[in-house]
Amino acid sequence: MNEFELITRLIPSLPTNASVVAGAGDDCAILDVGIPDRWLLFKTDAVVEGIHFKREVDPEKIGHKALARCLSDIAAMGGTPTHALVTLGLPKPFDLGFVEALYRGLNRLAVRYQVAVVGGETTLNPERIFISVSVLGTVPKAKGILRSGATAGDAIFVTGKLGGSLAGRHLDFEPRLVEARWLVEHFSIHAMIDISDGLAGDLGHLLKASQVGAELLASAIPISQSARLLAKSESPKKPPLLAALTDGEDFELLFTVSSRDAVALLDSWKNRFPELPLSCIGKIIPGSGVFIKDKQGMRPLTAHGYIHFA
Numbered sequence: 001m002n003e004f005e006l007i008t009r010l011i012p013s014l015p016t017n018a019s020v021v022a023g024a025g026d027d028c029a030i031l032d033v034g035i036p037d038r039w040l041l042f043k044t045d046a047v048v049e050g051i052h053f054k055r056e057v058d059p060e061k062i063g064h065k066a067l068a069r070c071l072s073d074i075a076a077m078g079g080t081p082t083h084a085l086v087t088l089g090l091p092k093p094f095d096l097g098f099v100e101a102l103y104r105g106l107n108r109l110a111v112r113y114q115v116a117v118v119g120g121e122t123t124l125n126p127e128r129i130f131i132s133v134s135v136l137g138t139v140p141k142a143k144g145i146l147r148s149g150a151t152a153g154d155a156i157f158v159t160g161k162l163g164g165s166l167a168g169r170h171l172d173f174e175p176r177l178v179e180a181r182w183l184v185e186h187f188s189i190h191a192m193i194d195i196s197d198g199l200a201g202d203l204g205h206l207l208k209a210s211q212v213g214a215e216l217l218a219s220a221i222p223i224s225q226s227a228r229l230l231a232k233s234e235s236p237k238k239p240p241l242l243a244a245l246t247d248g249e250d251f252e253l254l255f256t257v258s259s260r261d262a263v264a265l266l267d268s269w270k271n272r273f274p275e276l277p278l279s280c281i282g283k284i285i286p287g288s289g290v291f292i293k294d295k296q297g298m299r300p301l302t303a304h305g306y307i308h309f310a
């Protein structure tokens with residue numbers, strides 16, 4: 001049983017109440033707790049030694065990543081983060097300098113986005129380090145973007161470039177909070193998700209939630225220079241396009257809008273964010289599944305992103 005099969009098995013038994021606008025199954029939970037004109041966003045995520053980072057990397061980058069993953073999910077909902085709790089599991093003995101540096105990285109990012117770190121928990125974990133972060137945020141009512149709003153005919157967009165994150169970008173990426181809020185304020189975004197498990201995997205999550213399919217244009221998928229360089233040095237070699245589709249931990253935004261808004265969105269984006277690429281990579285179609293068009297024609301996409309326990 002892999003990660004997503006386990007989640008599917010557990011979700012139906014989860015208790016709920018009248019405050020839940022959107023529960024398990026999206027980037028964040030959306031809660032109505034009586035705040036005038038705003039919904040509360042709630043998210044938790046974890047990074048684990050040996051899975052998400054290696055002990056020898058800069059601990060400031062580990063702290064940055066631990067918080068940034070949650071902030072990326074807040075961005076995917078079009079929201080603004082406000083508060084964070086941190087749970088830290090450490091082996092015995094632990095390196096105090098490592099822990100302080102980890103918090104420097106986490107705190108620096110929190111200050112940049114005006115997130116208050118309001119406590120948490122420390123615990124002994126004999127085998128390896130883990131950091132679990134929970135974040136609260138807000139979003140204007142009726143403006144929270146779900147995965148489930150894509151409709152046939154929508155254009156599919158992605159920010160930045162994809163693939164090759166293990167070359168270092170997975171530790172120092174910038175959550176797209178500013179860009180996501182701009183999108184929500186200026187355009188009708190139908191569905192959105194951040195790319196943590198890989199374009200192929202996260203597009204699949206969005207399509208499943210929206211009950212639609214997609215056609216992608218291989219030549220339009222933005223491939224990072226890191227993915228191209230790794231394709232030359234890794235053994236076995238991984239084609240750059242496959243890396244862009246499956247590597248994961250890009251933490252870019254993947255979203256859909258009506259096709260009639262696509263040109264205006266691209267033009268406005270270039271003026272507002274000239275240094276961050278935005279690519280239209282395909283369209284939403286009726287039915288299910290993902291198809292990709294390359295020089296050999298249209299074919300089903302069988303690649304998938306990262307899956308825990310697979």
